[in-house]
Amino acid sequence: ALNETIIFYESPKRILATLTDMLEVFGNERKVCLAKELTKSFETIRTDIIENVIEYLSADLAHQKGEFVILISSADKIDLVDAENQLGKILPILCAEMGASKAAKLAAKITGIDKKHCYNKAIEL
Incomplete structure (x- = not known):
């Protein structure tokens, strides 16, 4: 988050x-x-x-x-489990609208998760 x-x-x-x-x-x-x-x-x-x-x-x-x-509003704290759950929800939506690289970059900004991890998840979709 x-x-x-x-x-x-x-x-x-x-x-x-x-x-x-x-x-x-x-x-x-x-x-x-x-x-x-x-x-x-x-x-x-x-x-x-x-x-x-x-x-x-x-x-x-x-x-x-x-x-x-x-x-x-900002999240109170970064919770890795919550961030992974958010990633699982938003990444398919983002990938449907844009390329995997751009979707991963935006997902990383939103969730706080490393961009490379987000990209690897995006190309698995």
């Missing part, structure tokens, strides 16, 4: 799917900050656990409109 805040930019069409994937990968322990329409008159910032942010967005379609920035 990465000991740094992670920042994502997301479109309204993918926001719920992205948060659902984040819930699966990171669990519900981490807080997220969902910032919508930054620097605009309808700017909205909501900080909560991932599950509650998903409920908020699902409650009203108007909440899903606009440009989003998602900040995921």
Whole structure:
């Protein structure tokens, strides 16, 4: 698990799917900050656990409109077993979207696991 805040930019069409994937990968322990329409008159910032942010967005379609920035809080500590579990979940998703080398590099940043180990796992898929 990465000991740094992670920042994502997301479109309204993918926001719920992205948060659902984040819930699966990171669990519900981490807080997220969902910032919508930054620097605009309808700017909205909501900080909560991932599950509650998903409920908020699902409650009203108007909440899903606009440009989003998602900040995921850092992990408290790196747990190797947890990091391997995360790697097993995110690596197939990343490999489906990009090459093994790029997926391994990104997975290493997210999980804190060595890039070479991530690459070896990626080419096994």
